[in-house]
Amino acid sequence: MSSQTASASLPPVRPTIPGTRYHRVRKTVQTICVIIFILLPLFDIMRVDLVRQRFYFLGAELWISEFAILFLTMMFFWILIAAMAMIYGRFWCGYLCPQMIFSEASVASELMISRFVKKHLAVASEKTRKIIARIAFYLLGVPPSIFFAFVFVAYFVPPVDLFHRLLSLDIRTAAGIVGASVTAITFFDFAFLRQGFCISICPYGYLQNMLADKHTLLVHFHDPHHQCINCAKCVRACPVGIDIRKGSHQLECTHCAECVDACSTVLGKINRETVINYGWGDSTGDREQDRKWYRSIGLRDGKRIVILALLTIYAIGLSLVISLRKPVLVRIMPNRMTLYTLSDDRLVHNQFRIVASNRSRTPQQLKLSLNGLPQGRILSANQTLALAPGQTVQSEFDVVAPAVVLEPGINHMRIVASVSAQKPATFDETFIAPMESPPKPELPAVGPGTKP
DSSP, X not given: OOHHHHHHHSOOOOOOOOOOOHHHHHHHHHHHHHHHHHHHHHTTSEEEETTTTEEEEXXXXXXXXXXXXXXXXXXXXXXXXXXXXXXXXXXXXXXXXXXXHHHHHHHHHHHHHHHHHHHHOTTSOHHHHHHHHHHHHHHHHHHHHHHHHHHHHTTTSOHHHHHHHHHTTOOXXXXXXXXXXXXXXXXXXXXXXXXXHHXXXXXXXXXXXXXXXXXXXXXXXXXXXXXOXXXXXXXXXXXXXXXXXXXXXXXXXXXXXXXXXXXHHHHHTTTOOOSEEEEESSSOOOHHHHTSHHHHTTOOSHHHHHHHHHHHHHHHHHHXXXXXXXXXXXXXXXXXXXXXXXXXTSEEEEEEEEXXXXXXXXXXXXXXXXXXXXXXXXXXXXXXXXXXXXXXXXXXXEEEEEGGGSOSEEEEEEEEEXXXXXXXXXXXXXXXXXXXXXOOOOOOOOOTTOOO
């Protein structure tokens, strides 16, 4: 067969408009989010340990008492949430929200089980197949509910401790009761609630709609040339069952763009552009201006630039505070209940108290030294304090010096606390001596015939 005959027998190549692939991108992003959701508490990247009163953030072990860092962290996340809602609308709901991810996975699992039962039990009645599929779905939904409930509770309870409680089926302690309750709620969510939570309950969904303005990213129906063929594929593809053709500002819309993929696929087959797409606000805007990079990523007015600048400032401040944080916190305080004591050997004693907290994950050694006090030294039962990870040690020690070399009243000195994991901490303190120094011992007179 000649090449002309072969080419003539082939159907003519019809140019088609490629469909969008938001679904594939969204599922990839959601998979990454699930992995991050699982890894965050297991590796102490970000979690709140209510048992030990610790907050883990990006590898740093913060104590609940460190209010400044916790305040900056909360403010950073609040501004980030507001900025995301203002610029990108309900992008969080469609791409990042665990509730939406697990709800869609639950619906997909139920459909897959129904198709499997229908295929392999074709001889059974439709009602029987539905009952079997429903029971199988419930049974298969229990292990994921336990697993994801475990991950969620691990954000607040140490994972190792929680795992031992799970193996022993603990439902007596607070952590065990919480774990069992969260498992039941998770199963109820997977089996029954699903996107109903996003539509009618979720407070963040309502907040995102409140923060939206004329420049917020939306999924909207735009058909000035009447290209829509009323196939209703966009309605069937919508996870929450809305009709995007009725308006872009529907509270239930999560901006997942499933309708965009559906419309572009159908109209692409007849060489038409999709009439549903992402857009900044309801208007198409100035196309020349929209080509600028900062407008294409959502920075379309001064308000958004200010929010981004504020977010950057908080991020820099949070990074600096965490980087300057000392792993071992040392506090030294004088005990002024007794100003001083004078021993029989004419040594003046001042008592001090030290509180040392090891906020790192490795054992630390703390040593004290003294500067600026003539012939002064530190008397302590433990010259070196051994600090286990997370341990706080309180101890008392005396600073002593001979009375004859001290100035009456107040003497200034410096106590140095040396830790291997950080720069030495210095404490400028005062040493109290008697107001009248004892007379210095007189040397014997040297006279004729007396040997010096």
